[in-house]
Amino acid sequence: MVRIAHISDSHLGASMFQLVERREDARKCLEKAMDMCLRHSPDVIVHTGDLFDSPFANVEDQTFVNDLLKRVSKKAPIILIKGNHDIPFGWRYSQSPIRLLESNDLVISTGDSDTRIFKMEFDGEVVEFHLISWTNARSMNRLLNKMAPKTDTAVxxxxxxxxxxxxxxxxYNYTGIGHAHNFWLDEEYDIGRPGSTCVVDWRREMSGSSKLIVVDICKTGNEYTTESLNDVREFKYWPGFDITGMGPAEVNNKMKQWIGRLSPKKKSKPIVIINVNGVVDSETERGIDRNKIIKYGESQIDPLFLHIESNWKVIGTAAVELSEPLNVEKSVKEYVEQMQTEYEDELLTMLQDIVGG
Ligand SMILES: [Mn+2]
Incomplete structure (x- = not known):
């Protein structure tokens, strides 16, 4: 039996909403994921790419990774794939911070190439590893077509x-991938994707989850164990606030009420994202006091950051004055006159049919 612990997409250096605290969070998330791997005593640890958010990684992140991988690689060898974020200007250039980790013998990667095939022996059991770093579709398809393992067990x-x-x-006994930041495991096809170790882009990741995937490759088939990989930061994501039909005062009050109901679980300052939907008129939108609402929210829940995602739609308004609202015929005529609608003739003809004029 060979045990692989698989994680992916750590995006060190990413900072959501330009929050510097998120860089520190990303490092903590990676360390947490690596330690979670070690607790399963794997034969090998696999990271399928986007270790860094940018190939021009800052020294702080590089030093952190260096120290972390030095510690972890003493316990288990680490295979690291280069993701699209780890390579400058796509696949045409090879200089990547991963290259440095590789030449320091901290990880096994694909060198200056986009691919590498090698064997590793675990207690007499030989496993052939086929690595493909980020590359274009044509070259990927070519590689997939020509790569054929020579040993029984291949990954x-x-x-x-x-x-x-x-x-x-x-x-292949197991195919491990990354890139998309949500967990996916297909036990029939033996394909696994752990998702990202931290939240990188909340719009894409909030609906899914991330997990460590532990694969035991046995003669009789694979056995899978997964463990949730939550961000070290607490996220509160509220998708369903609807302000349809409200006036400005009502929106301001309602949003404060909604925020008042949020209560973060942990002690750490959470990131709170409130998604507001619906349809309002432009006057209402102008009357929404964002600053006041956010200040109120900050005083109530002490977040690291409170974000109101304005997903509401705005329709223009025009006041129509009806002299006799209960007189249908007169009201329709007044409406047509004041709105200067292009359907004026049709409306008036319909009106004749209805009221029999
Ligand atoms: Mn990624």
Missing amino acids: LLAHHLTVSKDRLPIH
């Missing part, structure tokens, strides 16, 4: 896949 590791799961070569 394919890539940052992303350019073919659907049913078109993958069948000779």
